[in-house]
Amino acid sequence: MAWVGFRVRFAPPCAKQIAMKARVHITLKNGVLDPQGKAIEHALAGLGFSGINDVRQGKYIEMNLDETDEATARASVEAMCEKLLTNTVIENYEIDLDA
Numbered sequence: 001m002a003w004v005g006f007r008v009r010f011a012p013p014c015a016k017q018i019a020m021k022a023r024v025h026i027t028l029k030n031g032v033l034d035p036q037g038k039a040i041e042h043a044l045a046g047l048g049f050s051g052i053n054d055v056r057q058g059k060y061i062e063m064n065l066d067e068t069d070e071a072t073a074r075a076s077v078e079a080m081c082e083k084l085l086t087n088t089v090i091e092n093y094e095i096d097l098d099a
Contacts, residue, residue, distance in 0.1 A: 020065045022077045023096040024085060027058040032090045061085060073097055 028034050034056050041055040067073040074097060081093045 019068045019099070020070070020073045021098045022063050022065055022073065023098075024061040024077065024081060025058060025094045025096070026061070026086050026091050027093075028056060029090055029092055068099075070097055070099070
């Protein structure tokens with residue numbers, strides 16, 4: 001008896017859906033000197049831009065989370081900020097979540 005071959009077809013992998021997107025804005029606290037902000041301010045003035053004062057430089061972090069519950073996602077991102085993403089002694093952070 002001859003062996004009859006067959007084909008197995010696999011569906012192409014579907015794009016993984018992101019449950020939630022987190023955006024973290026990190027800025028220096030008021031009263032903390034910002035040498036990068038000052039350098040940017042001076043560079044802008046050197047390029048001819050006028051009326052620029054008190055430039056503050058910060059960080060922006062964006063991440064996708066496999067989480068559907070907003071409270072759980074926020075708590076997770078807050079823990080990330082407290083443990084790694086920010087220096088809470090000199091920085092503030094703000095979290096935006098999109099489902």
